[in-house]
Amino acid sequence: MVPNDRGSQAGYTLLSDHPIIVDDLSAETRFQGPDLLIEHQVRSGMSVIIGNKNEPFGILGAHTKKHRTFTDDDVNFLQAMANMLAGAIDRSQTEETLVTKDREIRQTYIDVFAAVTGGKLVVLSKEELLENIGRPLGKAFALAFYEDLASARAQLRKEMDESFSRDVDKQEMTTAAGEAMANAIKHSGSGQVRAFKSNGSVQVMIEDAGPGIDFSLLPKATLMAGFSTKQTLGIGFTIMLELCDRLMLSTQPGDTTVVLEMSAGHP
Ligand SMILES: Nc1ncnc2c1ncn2[C@@H]1O[C@H](COP(=O)(O)OP(=O)(O)O)[C@@H](O)[C@H]1O
Numbered sequence: 215m216v217p218n219d220r221g222s223q224a225g226y227t228l229l230s231d232h233p234i235i236v237d238d239l240s241a242e243t244r245f246q247g248p249d250l251l252i253e254h255q256v257r258s259g260m261s262v263i264i265g266n267k268n269e270p271f272g273i274l275g276a277h278t279k280k281h282r283t284f285t286d287d288d289v290n291f292l293q294a295m296a297n298m299l300a301g302a303i304d305r306s307q308t309e310e311t312l313v314t315k316d317r318e319i320r321q322t323y324i325d326v327f328a329a330v331t332g333g334k335l336v337v338l339s340k341e342e343l344l345e346n347i348g349r350p351l352g353k354a355f356a357l358a359f360y361e362d363l364a365s366a367r368a369q370l371r372k373e374m375d376e377s378f379s380r381d382v383d384k385q386e387m388t389t390a391a392g393e394a395m396a397n398a399i400k401h402s403g404s405g406q407v408r409a410f411k412s413n414g415s416v417q418v419m420i421e422d423a424g425p426g427i428d429f430s431l432l433p434k435a436t437l438m439a440g441f442s443t444k445q446t447l448g449i450g451f452t453i454m455l456e457l458c459d460r461l462m463l464s465t466q467p468g469d470t471t472v473v474l475e476m477s478a479g480h481p
């Protein structure tokens with residue numbers, strides 16, 4: 215922090231609306247030391263404001279221990295550098311504001327999803343999603359064609375039979391997973407499926423490397439029955455949310471992951 219007073223060259227620069235050139239610091243009368251420059255035995259120097267005078271970012275200065283007369287060209291060069299710096303700071307501050315705004319909007323969406331679905335629809339990052347995954351029941355299997363759906367369902371069914379009693383409604387889970395698997399094929403062209411067991415719950419994870427769901431479309435895509443970007447029924451998410459205890463979703467271009475969860479002892 216530079217106090218904008220006459221106690222230093224930097225402070226005095228902040229008070230002026232033009233660059234300050236010092237020919238000989240020891241003979242200076244416009245501002246007083248002691249300051250950093252005197253401690254460093256500075257003799258000559260120049261300083262300019264970074265940014266505009268009303269809201270300056272700071273001061274840029276160049277100083278020498280030997281006597282030197284700084285010319286208009288020198289000052290203009292220093293001011294040009296300060297202006298470039300100010301531009302860069304300004305851009306990065308604008309960007310930061312946008313990123314913060316975007317994050318706030320996303321968080322609001324996420325809170326609303328949870329609120330209107332009674333906590334069933336959990337939208338999160340892939341990292342967070344993976345923290346909520348249990349141990350795998352079998353290998354991951356690939357989906358590329360609609361014809362793969364029947365065998366994928368059968369495979370899921372078999373893995374659930376091996377690890378869960380009839381406490382888990384496997385029929386409902388298979389139906390819900392079928393919707394997410396169909397989405398991976400329909401909206402991304404391919405995907406993969408894997409089942410997990412977590413604290414007595416069964417989890418089915420469906421991943422694809424497609425375009426993802428645009429955040430601005432996410433409320434309609436997940437919560438509005440009949441909404442589809444592909445002129446199909448648009449009830450996949452409605453069915454999944456109806457049948458499962460929890461649906462975790464992380465989506466971004468190149469990675470959409472849906473995890474359907476159903477606890478044992480499901481009514
Ligand atoms: N894996 C996915 N990748 C990209 N977009 C998806 C994916 N799953 C769903 N969507 C988007 O969500 C919308 C709603 O999905 P859904 O309720 O299953 O309806 P439908 O599949 O009939 O369009 C889709 O139209 C699509 O825009």
Ligand SMILES: [Mg+2]
Pocket residue numbers: 393396397448449450451
């Ligand atoms: Mg669908």
